[in-house]
Amino acid sequence: MITLQSSDKDVFEIEQSILIQSGTIKNMVEDDFTFIPLPSVDTETLIKIIEYMKKHADKTDSKEKNIKEFDKDFMKKTLNELFALVFAANYLHISSLLELLYPSIADRIKDKITEAIRQIFSIRCDFTPEEERRIIMDNKWAHEGTEIEGTLD
Amino acid sequence: MDETIKRHLTGEERGGDGGGGSSDGDFESSMDRFPNHIIINVLEKMDLVSLCTAACVSPTFNSAVAYILPSLPSFDLSGFYLDEETLKHVVHRVQGAKSLTIDCLQMKNDSSIINILSDHIEDLSLLKCSHLSYDILRAIGERCPNLRSLLIEFAGLGAPDLLRMKLTGMLQKVSLLESLSIKIRGTLRDVFDVRPLVAFLPEGLKKLKLQQTGEMFFVVWLHTVRDIPWFKLQSLSLVLDVISDGLIRTVVDSLPLLVELDLEDIPFMEPSVRDLTNIGLQSLKYCRHLIALSIVRSRKNFPTSFTRVDNIGMFLLSEGCRGLESVKLGGFVKVTEAGFSSILYSCLNLKKFEVLTSPLLSDLAFDNMIGVARSLIELRLVSCRLLTSEAFEDLSLFSKLEVIDTSGCRSIGDPCLFYISSVTTVTKLNLAEADITDTGLAILGKGNLPIAHLCIRGCKRVTDKGIQFLFHDERKICKTLSVLDVGRIAGITDAAIFTIASTAKALTDLSLRFCFHVTDAALKMLVNRPNNNSSQLQRLDLCNCRGLSDDLIMLFQHKSAFRGLRWLGVGRNPLVNKREDFSKICKARPWFVVCFDDCEFGCHDGWQYHKSDD
Numbered sequence: 027m028i029t030l031q032s033s034d035k036d037v038f039e040i041e042q043s044i045l046i047q048s049g050t051i052k053n054m055v056e057d058d059f060t061f062i063p064l065p066s067v068d069t070e071t072l073i074k075i076i077e078y079m080k081k082h083a084d085k086t087d088s089k090e091k092n093i094k095e096f097d098k099d100f101m102k103k104t105l106n107e108l109f110a111l112v113f114a115a116n117y118l119h120i121s122s123l124l125e126l127l128y129p130s131i132a133d134r135i136k137d138k139i140t141e142a143i144r145q146i147f148s149i150r151c152d153f154t155p156e157e158e159r160r161i162i163m164d165n166k167w168a169h170e171g172t173e174i175e176g177t178l179d
Numbered sequence: 180m181d182e183t184i185k186r187h188l189t190g191e192e193r194g195g196d197g198g199g200g201s202s203d204g205d206f207e208s209s210m211d212r213f214p215n216h217i218i219i220n221v222l223e224k225m226d227l228v229s230l231c232t233a234a235c236v237s238p239t240f241n242s243a244v245a246y247i248l249p250s251l252p253s254f255d256l257s258g259f260y261l262d263e264e265t266l267k268h269v270v271h272r273v274q275g276a277k278s279l280t281i282d283c284l285q286m287k288n289d290s291s292i293i294n295i296l297s298d299h300i301e302d303l304s305l306l307k308c309s310h311l312s313y314d315i316l317r318a319i320g321e322r323c324p325n326l327r328s329l330l331i332e333f334a335g336l337g338a339p340d341l342l343r344m345k346l347t348g349m350l351q352k353v354s355l356l357e358s359l360s361i362k363i364r365g366t367l368r369d370v371f372d373v374r375p376l377v378a379f380l381p382e383g384l385k386k387l388k389l390q391q392t393g394e395m396f397f398v399v400w401l402h403t404v405r406d407i408p409w410f411k412l413q414s415l416s417l418v419l420d421v422i423s424d425g426l427i428r429t430v431v432d433s434l435p436l437l438v439e440l441d442l443e444d445i446p447f448m449e450p451s452v453r454d455l456t457n458i459g460l461q462s463l464k465y466c467r468h469l470i471a472l473s474i475v476r477s478r479k480n481f482p483t484s485f486t487r488v489d490n491i492g493m494f495l496l497s498e499g500c501r502g503l504e505s506v507k508l509g510g511f512v513k514v515t516e517a518g519f520s521s522i523l524y525s526c527l528n529l530k531k532f533e534v535l536t537s538p539l540l541s542d543l544a545f546d547n548m549i550g551v552a553r554s555l556i557e558l559r560l561v562s563c564r565l566l567t568s569e570a571f572e573d574l575s576l577f578s579k580l581e582v583i584d585t586s587g588c589r590s591i592g593d594p595c596l597f598y599i600s601s602v603t604t605v606t607k608l609n610l611a612e613a614d615i616t617d618t619g620l621a622i623l624g625k626g627n628l629p630i631a632h633l634c635i636r637g638c639k640r641v642t643d644k645g646i647q648f649l650f651h652d653e654r655k656i657c658k659t660l661s662v663l664d665v666g667r668i669a670g671i672t673d674a675a676i677f678t679i680a681s682t683a684k685a686l687t688d689l690s691l692r693f694c695f696h697v698t699d700a701a702l703k704m705l706v707n708r709p710n711n712n713s714s715q716l717q718r719l720d721l722c723n724c725r726g727l728s729d730d731l732i733m734l735f736q737h738k739s740a741f742r743g744l745r746w747l748g749v750g751r752n753p754l755v756n757k758r759e760d761f762s763k764i765c766k767a768r769p770w771f772v773v774c775f776d777d778c779e780f781g782c783h784d785g786w787q788y789h790k791s792d793d
Contacts, residue, residue, distance in 0.1 A: 132224035140235040168231035
C-alpha cells in the first residue's frame with residue numbers, strides 16, 4: 027500500500043497496483059518510496075484521479091464497455107475541474123487520462139470567441155496593437171461574417 | 180524536502196513562456212500557467228476554424244497553432260470563400276499539407292491553383308473549376324508527383340482533344356495515383372474519351388469515377404484492360420448515356436475484383452437494342468466481392484426507365500449478390516414488391532437501401548421484416564406512390580436505422596409517424612409530400628428523436644400547431660436540428676417561425692419556399708434569435724414567399740443581422756427588385772451569395788448556371 031498526501035494534507039492509502047498507472051508514482055515506487063506528498067494536487071482533484079485509476083486498473087475485456095461509459099461520464103465536469111485534472115494528470119504522467127482530457131477540453135472551447143478563450147485560460151493578450159491587428163487579418167478568412175473578436179454575451 | 184523526492188516532483192515542463200497571466204479566481208493551483216505542451220495537445224484536437232480563433236488569443240497560442248497547422252492530416256477549405264490572395268496565404272501556412280480540398284469557384288485563372296501545388300500533396304480535390312482550363316492537369320502532373328488521389332470538376336470547354344492531351348500528360352507523371360475522379364459538366368462534346376487511360380494506366384489505380392462518358396467508348400476500354408493482369412480496379416462510378424447488358428457484362432468480365440459499382444445513365448431517347456435486361460443484372464453475380472451497387476436511370480433528358488427489367492432480374496440479382504451492403508436502384512418501373520423484397524431478404528448485411536421512382540412497390544415488400552437485415556442504417560423509398568403507412572409497421576425492428584426518406588410517397592399518413600417515433604436512432608427524416616397532419620407531428624414529437632435534418636416540404640395539412648407540438652422546449656430536436664425544410668406548406672405562418680426561432684438552437688439551414696403567409700415579422704424574429712446557445716443561420720430559402728415585402732432589404736443591410744448567412748434565395752419574391760442593393764451587400768461580404776432564381780440551397784451543386792448571370 028502506498029500513501030498519497032494532497033496539498034491540503036489529506037492522506038489516502040491506495041494499492042500499489044492501481045497507482046502504477048501514474049508514471050511519476052511508478053518511478054517513486056521503484057525507488058522504494060511508500061509515502062508520496064503531492065503538493066500541487068488538491069484533495070478534490072486527487073479523489074477524482076484515484077477514482078479514475080481504480081476504474082482503469084482492471085482492464086479485462088468484459089469491463090471495456092463499462093470503462094467507456096465511465097469515461098464518458100467522467101468528462102462531464104466543469105471546465106475548471108477539467109483543468110485541475112489536466113494539470114494533475116500531466117504532473118502524475120497518466121497518459122490515458124490526458125488523452126481523454128485533451129479532446130474534452132478542446133470541445134468546450136472550440137466554439138468560443140477569442141476573448142472568451144482568454145478569460146477561460148486566464149491569459150493576458152500579449153500582442154502589441156499592431157501585432158493583434160495583423161493576426162486578426164491573417165485569420166479572418168475562416169470567420170466570414172462572424173467576428174473573431176465579437177462580443178461576450 | 181528530500182532531494183530525490185524533489186527530483187521526481189519536478190515535472191518535465193515548468194510552464195511555458197509568455198501567454199500566462201495570473202489566474203486568481205475560481206481556478207486554484209500552484210501552477211499558475213498552462214505548460215505549452217498542454218496547450219498544443221488541446222489545440223491539436225480542434226478544427227480549422229477554431230484554430231484560427233485560437234491563434235488570435237496570445238503569442239503563445241499563435242505559436243502553438245503555427246506549430247500544429249502543418250501537421251494536420253487534411254484541409255477542407257471548400258466551405259470557405261477564398262480569393263486567390265487569401266488562398267495562397269492560407270496554403271502557405273499549412274505548408275506540407277498532404278490533403279487539400281478547395282472550392283475553385285472564385286478562381287479566375289489557372290495560376291491561382293498552380294501556385295499552391297506542391298510535391299507534398301497526396302490527396303487533392305478541386306471543386307467547381309468553372310474558370311480553369313485543362314492545363315491544370317498538366318500542372319498537377321508536373322508539380323504533384325506523389326499524388327495518390329485526385330478529384331477535379333471542370334466546366335466543359337467543348338475541347339475533347341485538349342482534354343485528352345492534358346490528361347495523357349498528367350497520367351504519365353502521377354504513377355502513384357490510386358483514385359481518379361473527373362467530372363465535366365455542361366457539355367456533350369467533352370464526353371470522356373478514355374483512351375489516355377489505356378496508354379498510361381497508373382499501376383495502383385483502385386478507384387475511378389467519370390462523369391460523363393459514352394457507353395461504347397467505355398466498353399472498348401474495358402476490353403483492353405481485361406488483358407492487363409496487374410490492373411485491379413475496386414471501385415467504379417460512371418455517369419453515361421446508356422446502361423446496357425453489354426456494358427455490365429464487360430465490366431464483370433474485365434473487373435472481377437470490383438467492390439463498388441455505381442452507374443447512372445441519362446438517355447436522350449428510348450434505348451433500343453442496347454439496354455439493361457434481366458440478363459445483365461444476373462451477370463453481376465460474377466463480381467464476387469461486390470458490396471455496393473447503384474444503378475439509376477435519370478429522366479433529365481428523356482422520360483424513360485428500365486422497362487426490360489422485371490422481378491426475375493431482381494431475384495437473380497439478390498441470389499447472386501448476397502454480400503451487398505448498399506443498394507440503390509432507380510427507374511425500375513416494372514419491378515414490384517416481390518423483386519425488391521427479395522433483396523431485403525437475401526442481403527443480410529444490408530446497410531443502405533434506396534429505391535427511386537417505383538410505381539409498383541407496395542407495402543407488401545415490408546410485410547414480414549422479422550427475418551430481415553437488422554443492420555439497415557439508411558432507408559430511402561422515393562416517389563413510390565403505392566406505399567402507405569403500413570409499410571413502416573415493423574420499422575422499430577431496425578435498431579440502427581438513422582436515415583428515413585419517403586419523399587414523394589403521397590399515400591403515407593400519420594400512422595407512419597407513430598412507427599417512426601419508436602426508432603430512437605433516426606437523425607435524418609424526409610417526409611416530403613406525405614399526407615401527414617399536426618397530430619402526426621405531435622406523435623413524432625413525443626418520440627423525442629434526435630433529429631438533425633427534417634424535411635416536411637409539401638405536407639399540405641400541417642399548420643403552425645404541428646410545429647409547436649414538435650418543438651416542445653425540452654425535446655432533443657431543439658438541440659439537434661440543423662436543417663429544416665417546411666416549404667410549400669400554406670399553413671405555416673409567422674407563429675410557426677416564432678416557435679422555430681425561439682426553440683431550434685442549432686438551426687443552420689431553413690427553407691420557407693412557397694410559404695405564402697410568412698411576413699416580414701417572421702424574418703425579424705429570425706434575426707433576433709438569442710445569440711448565446713444559438714447557431715448562426717447559414718442558408719435561407721425564401722423563394723416565392725409572397726407575403727414578404729421589399730422593405731426587408733433594410734434588414735439585410737444591417738451589419739449585424741444574419742451575420743453567418745452564406746446563401747439566400749429570393750426568387751419570385753418582392754426582394755428580386757433589390758438586385759442592386761444586394762450586390763452592394765455582397766461586395767462587403769464576399770462569402771454571401773444571393774440567388775434570384777428558383778434554386779434550392781446552395782444553388783444545387785454550387786455552380787448552377789443562372790438565367791440571370793451576366
